[in-house]
Amino acid sequence: MDKTQKGKFFEDKAVRYLESIGYKVLHKNYRSKYGEIDIIAETDNVIVFVEVKGRFTENFGSGEESITKKKIDKIVKTALQFIEENNLQGKDFRxxxxxxxxxxxFHLENAFSLE
Incomplete structure (x- = not known):
């Protein structure tokens, strides 16, 4: 399985999980000039930007440990663009x-913020 196939495998599994707990998936693999957001969903009137990290083993550390400050900055900028493009200003998000x-x-809600 190559990197793209692994990413799709884990993202599909994450989508099924989120839907099973009541999230409505709005977008998958949203791309902007800043980067990509794996899943954009909504639950309880909150827009949720989801980064998916998957590992078959922990030989290279856990998935959540691989989210760097640089990656967070890209996700935040991409999310802000999505919010602007879809006129979602004033809506709650995380x-x-x-x-x-x-x-x-493992589902980490509010894993990071705009700061």
């Missing part, structure tokens, strides 16, 4: 991480 390790799913 940034979550869904980390998958084997058959385990």
């Amino acid at each position: 940034f979550d991480v869904v980390a998958l390790k084997g058959n385990q799913i």
